[in-house]
Amino acid sequence: MKKVSIILLGVVIILIGLIYFSVSGTQKTFETCTISNFEELQSTNFRNHDSVLIAPSTLYEANLLKDLVQGSNYRNAWSEKVKFPIVFLDTLYGGMEIIKEGGGKQTHSLKLHSKNDIIYTLRSVTKDPEKLIPEIAEDLGLENIIVDGISAQHPYAAILAAELAQALDILHTHPRMVFIPKQDVLGDFNEKFGNRLFLLEYETESKTNWTSLKNVSEIIETKDLQKLKFETKAKISVDQEALIKVRLFDLLIGDWDRHAEQWGWVIQKSDRGNIAIPVAGDRDNAFFNISGLIPSIITNKNIEPLVRPFEKEIDHMPGLVYPFDRYFLSNTSEEMFIKQASELQKNLSDKKIGKAFEAWPDEIRKLNEKEITDKLKSRRDKLQEYAAQFFQQIQEQGKLSEALKGSEDLELSSSQLACFECDLEN
Template sequence: MVFLVALFASFTYWSLSSTDKTFDTCEIIGLSDVNEIDFKKYDSVIVAASTLYEANSIKNVMQGEQYRKAWSTPVKVPILYLNDLNGNVNILEEGGGQQTHSLKLKKDDGTLMTLRSVSKDPSPLVPKIAHTLGIENIVVDGISAQHPYAALVVSELSKKVKILNTIPKLVFLPKQGKLSDYNVKYGNRLFLLEYETEGNADWLGLKNVDSLIDTDDLQKLKIKNTSKVGINVNILVRARLFDLLIGDWDRHAKQWGWAIENIGDSINAVPLPCDRDNAFFNLEGVLPTLISNNTFLPEVQSFESEIEFLPGLISPFDVYFMRDIPRSVFEQEAKQLQLLLTDKAIESSFDVWTDEIFELDGKELIAKIKNRRDDLKEYALQFHQELTNSEELTETLKGSEDIEMTKGQMSCFNCVNK
């Protein structure tokens, strides 16, 4: 027994110490000195999203194969100069969460866009003790469970099921004058260029919709105009069931925007999901399996043909907005998703991937989506039952901490009069 424990510890340390890097950017193929290249002479480059996650056989066993090959496989990507975008784009500020580097852009007409880094930087999440013990790679390597190009497919699938999306495009951003002081951090990197979930809504092309707002602003609007403001519950339920289909387990309140539709004296908010980093999340290996379990991290689930633990996927966002939605809506939207997501619709959504990336992961992901689609009615009814059994919220949603709310206003969207 002692021998087995020692052997496990040795393999673990060997796996975790394979690299001391905590962050790396994309690798450009075929160009020797990137800083000497005039990218204006090219319309595209061949890049690998990151080679940081390459692994030997021990690491593959201990920390999983994940999407390592997708990260290190070169793909052809168009080059973007900000001055070439329509609408006179200006950089507003840096943004992003704890892992993503991002730049918020604004056009003259008020349209907001974001450049979100494909490569992630989890170093802020690495505890000091991990650095001391030399095992920070256990956090850093977790990014390999995310598919670098998942968002592109999710966007296509979203269109098929009539759910709004931020229309991400994969681009390579060379160093350029427009970046100014941001060149060091953002120049010569791979990004997803997409629309923001706030600002001008013209790009959506929706009748009677003139603006986009974040969840906290929707709450403020509801408190101010109690009886006038509602949400499109059918599309919200459809969007959350769609999340189950693609295995996107990270859907907190800050990952939603709302298209504000004015119909007479009423205001109807249509959900706009964003940030698809964790769609198709693939968690493998001895260590990740031990760390992520239903007791400690019930929401962190690998994308398999079946949902392992649906209660872990119920978020405070769901309880706040969806707890009182009738069962019939869940049944109706599950059926609608099954009708819209035909085999052909699913398969064609992967056409946005290069052949090299599709050969790695496409067929397996398609099979899993189809399987989840076929079981969606069962998942929808279970989702509704879990919400019905849930308790009302006693804390604010993520991102709404600064809003002054009564106990009722805090508990659910339609509880503002309590």
């Protein structure tokens, strides 16, 4: 018994040593893209060129030990060199005006206003997780556990998600990847935003209709949708079938990060009043591929149920149901979910899946297309089963008693907090 204890202790010590050696291999917490075909960036006039060769980030390059301990994830996609178009804001869509700096906990972003009165956003492809690093991790020199987790995100996820959405007639923000060199229009933002790789896409709020839908008055965010209904007393309803469809699409592509602030709403006028049609923004976590010893422990469903890996099967449905779903979809039926799942299965053919990957550079397709395709097909084939589980989880978790994320400062009654269609007070 004593020998066994000594052996186990030795194994634990070795394991801890390997983990510490793996995560302490790099001290960097943030790095922008790596530009390969221009050595002297300061003296390069990018207006004389139309493209640039870039690796989105070399920060996640790893040896065999790091792959084992922290996962192989999408490291190769991050470090693969790909050619991207060069964009200047003073000529983009007739000229862009910077409205303000935005961004969440990891993403650097700028909101832009175009000459045709449409709002766009530039969202950094490389992420800055410094705000997410706990003090204890810094004290122990283990910041890389958090930093390296970004390698589970695919740098081209939003592009593929948009192509699949387009094939299924689902609204999306039409993202494209562009290189923004330092330029006069950026002004004080040059240091933070110049010479970087971005996703350029429509913003999920706009006074001008950028969708293909007719009779659209505006595009607003979730908080403003609530204000429109509850403060102005406007007659408005959510297109629940469209929302069910896009939420099942989220299950297909493994996008687990779908809180209320990740959505916009296209307000369409009709004889029955206004109809709010959902449009998803921020697809950073689609196809989220996490592996390795440390990430597998951290994302165990009993430890972190909300962060779910993109595998052939969905491993924990309760973690994929957000307060957003309970708020907007509690007054629906299982039949509605099954119907949308059946239509998605029918419409997302193998041919359409293959066609969607044509939006990716050949270099990236060679790395990840087969693995992602196999997982997509597996999830598609089980989608009706998942749809039933998703609906059941919404019903089990019930209506809300707290505000949606981003709506905490709204003064809402208990019925208005409970769900969008609720009227418990009357």
